[in-house]
Amino acid sequence: MPISRELALxxxxxxxxxxSFYFPFKIVCINFDEDDELYDVEISQEMLDEILSNGEFKDFELVENLQHLDLQTLQLMSKGFIEKIIYDDALNKIETAAKEYKNLWKRDVCESVKIEEYGFNEFLGGKAEGFEESLEILKEYISKNHI
Incomplete structure (x- = not known):
């Protein structure tokens, strides 16, 4: 899985x-060949200093390294899968609500002189906009957090 330089750091x-934390992935720098000693990012202060000072370390990936799955690792992995399911479900529910309110909102009623009709239509439009904005915020959050 590709990751940014900032996330690798x-x-x-x-x-x-x-x-003592078990991280079930290797960090590799794909700017180097697999045979190059700089390809595998070792967990050391020297490597951290090298990445910070060397501009050749640009593109990174996480590669599965499931040698030892302890309880904490399994819980964290499970949490990630569950969050994915929950966020996808939340996205679908918010998107459905936004579409439903958008379909109920009528452009021609925006010119209505009937205050109740006009007010209810504005209410529906506001709900649609609120759900659309919520959807954008949640998608941005998911994108930034790689969920």
Missing amino acids: KILRYLLDNS
Whole structure:
């Protein structure tokens, strides 16, 4: 899975600070050939310093390394899968609500002089906009957090 340089650095810093934490992935730098010693990013302060100072370290990937699945690792992996399912379900529900309210809103009623008809139509339009904005916010959050 491709990851940004910034995320690779965050992961590396976290793993250095939490040496007992099992991370079931290897970080590799795809700017180097697999035979190159710089391809596999080792968890060390020297490697962190090298990445920070060397502009050749640009593109990274996480590669599965499931050698030891302890309880904490399984819980974290399960949480990720469950969040994916829940977020997808939430996205679908919000998108459906936005479409339903958008379909109920009528452009021609925006010119109505009947205050109740006009007000209800504005209410429907506001609900549609609210759900559309919520959908955008949630999608942005998911995208930024790679969920």
